[in-house]
Amino acid sequence: MSLVRWMTRATSTQAGAAVTQLLVEPQEWRELAQDVAAAGGRLLALWGTNRVGQCDTLHAVTVAPPRVLAVTIPLDADGGYPGVEDVFPSASRMQRAVFDLCGVRSTGQDTRPWLRHAAWPEDAFPLVANPMPAPPQSPLDDYAFVRVEGDGVHEIAVGPVHAGIIEPGHFRFSVVGEKVLRLEERLGYVHKGIERRFTELPILDGHRLAARVSGDSAVAYAWSYCQALERMAGTVLPPRAAWLRALALELERIANHLGDLGALGNDAGFAVGLAQFSRLKEHLLRATEQALGQRYLLDFVVPGGTRNDFAPAGATVLDEYLVQLTDEVTALRGIYEEHTGLRDRFAGAGTVLPELAAWIGLVGLAGRASGQLLDLRVDAACAPYAELNLRRCTRQDGDVLARVTLRFDELSESVRIVRRILRALPSGNHSIAVTVPLAGAVGVGLIEAWRGPVVVGLEAGPDGSILRCHPQDPSWHNWPALEHAIIGNIVPDFPLINKSFNLSYSGHDL
């Protein structure tokens, strides 16, 4: 079977993008998923939509370069659909989330709730119910963790409130001595009802909420949302707007990589690394503020372009700082590489080999550190990436060291891209007016955030409202990989391994 035969059934292609829309029956969904997997592809997103007072349609986005498929699966009245968790392991939690929010069940065996804890009753579905019923009496629920039994096995329960300045989640370790036999994650603590909230906002305002799905990836989410909206509205983005967005996206990548490189040094006992990299990050944020008006670019990307243009003097400040940053990072990279203590902690810790990474469907930065090539900036490049000649960075070892090294590689590449944009920024407007899309218009946005591919599925309701907006974070695919990465490692290495993935809780929990 091949993916090509499905292409003959494509219903339409989004203008200006490599996204093909495809309508399939529920019973065909597994076959299509298998063909995508056989072509080395990934399931990037899965969500349900309610148009008639119940969830009547399932949507999926898959990518098998060079093809991105936006799949629509109309559901029968009984709402069931075949699960694909054996084809794409990350689908299991996505299918459970679809049930928690929309009330349609896959044939997947794991029917435990995923995003629902005790905030709403199990027979109410937040994307269908109107109004939502009152929360259940008990604010606590029981979750059926998988028990590991045997001589000397015990459990360590960590979270939701963690011992650092990090997001909440729960980790259940089954250990013998200090060796981890099994880790089971439980997420959903920061579920804020983002998808229902979207339906209360005007479609031209939704980018503000999108930017706050995961604040560390604000540019990527806002861009992905705006990309979907602009495709629906037929907006032709001025070239300068696209270039400014790419500038912002790469600055977001550099800032996060700097933060992570410092934190990874610190987690391996090298506090100097944290002091140095956090200093560099602070100066980058200040240069960003001078150039674009904000330290963190939460509302920089708006429908039709960017909120503001470059401050002319800011370009010089930013460019000069990036030259200095390059020198400083090169020096620090040398220190990290020659520090035997760091090497000892980084090498061989939390390994996900390429074969396992391919099976799990690891994406983004962690995927590329485990030999998985996918980078939407190359494989589904939107303007201006096709013109930027981005170098794809990959590593094969799949351990903490590979994820550290890949951050150094990508950081240099992003600095190069930003400096190139600063020199070659096209003239013209930084934004254009966007018309309100017609009710029923659908669009998909895909942007490679620093962590991995961010997908936003958008459907317009009547009078400029949002019928449905589904943001999907790359963390959905990589959280399950962390459970594999920790097996056989010791508990004290978990913070380091976890940090090397640095996955989003908020982006996942929605």
Added chain:
Amino acid sequence: MLRTLQQILKTGIVTEVPPAPAEELRVREALQSRIREVLGRALCIRAVDAGSCNGCELEIHALGNPIYSIESLGIRFVASPRHADLLLVTGPVSRHMEVALRRTYDATPDPKLVVAVGDCGACGGVFGDGYASCGAVSNVIAVDVVVPGCPPSPARVLAGILAAISPSPDESTRGSGQ
């Protein structure tokens, strides 16, 4: 090792002068004077993300960098609420974190202070109140100081923390009259 030392020496001291306490951020006038009597300005903070988008956490992290250097002011982040004098809470408070936040608050010894950080912690922000969001931190626990912003800059968060532990102008006046 030599390169590391050279790097440290080359960097020098980059710490800036901290901002003045921001009185306008204070929302609760019940003063926790005992904290200051007992601890002076030294303070242990437990950060709690009760549902944030993680944007505020990025700026709270920045407080530890050598430029804001919060530890040089005698303020440090601790791993347990039982060791804390002050809870630095980001929101909105998700319903799934409501119990954990209350328990964290209860586990913090009295007298204690709470600083709510960010627009969401202040009022629910873009997420508002809903089936899964309790909105502002003050809807769940008592809050002394609110630092709005999305996210507020590190200097602003620091000014809010300092407001929480500094005498209010009223109290300073009373103090000087004695």
